[in-house]
Amino acid sequence: MSNPNIKPPADCSAIRVVMMPADTNAANTIFGGVILSYIDQAGFVEARRQAHHKYVTISLHEVRFHEPVFVGDVVSFNCETVRVGRTSITILVTVVADRYTNGDCVKVTEAEVVFVAIDDNCNPIPIFPK
Template sequence: MGNKLKLESGRSPRESEAIMTEMVLPQHTNAIGTVFGGVVMSWVDIAAAICAERHCHRQVVTASVDALSFLAPIKLGWIVTLKSSVNFVWKTSCEVGVKVTAENPRTGESFHTATAYVTMVALDSNGRPTLMPPVLPETDEQKRRHEEAKARRFSRLELKKQNEERQKRSGEQE
């Protein structure tokens, strides 16, 4: 009963944040000994899904990945940490921010290597989108990410609209 009430009234980003740790093994790397971007993308998607599922207590699917920015290479043998947090919730979807850092275990140096914003959609038992509880930011940092997520959503929707118009025009030309 208490959990149901908490879901209806919302959750703090702290309650659903996820931290994943991976070690870079040879199968994760390319010919120059750095992690394939696709491996990082996979890890980001998993971290975002864990976070979103914790938030809504439902299965989720990835709707989009925005602004996956690779900032520095990650090398063989390094330790990768992915921290994910719900930034904003709309009706049936949420934006999850994922920060990727890598640590050289021999020197102890840590590097911010990638950042991504992933939109996850909650599913009901029939596999259809369903409502998500709101996110209730508490700290100044969470409130800042909450506001920035609104602006990113506006940009995503504008880009989607432009792409649909472009597709419609190109379909008319054929």
């Protein structure tokens, strides 16, 4: 991370949430779209921590669901800023489930989310203006 403006990772998760029965798919595990939604929100929290702008998501890279998530798991969305371009910021989101049944902590998903800072007309603007 060579950009001196970039803050080191926060010492707490961007989001922690308990998974509920309404979040399940037909296999009774947590629907991937629910996890993706939280990944997007968590990345946004991290982007705003780095620089206070409006942001839109331009892409999600390399989403990998390693393990299922279950009802009752306490799921943490941990973020690290891995790249800041002129108008874009890339956040690595690592998702860890604290298992409801035994408290084991398991990395279940990871993804890179790219946000673009925008002005009131939805045009890209610099993350760190000079």
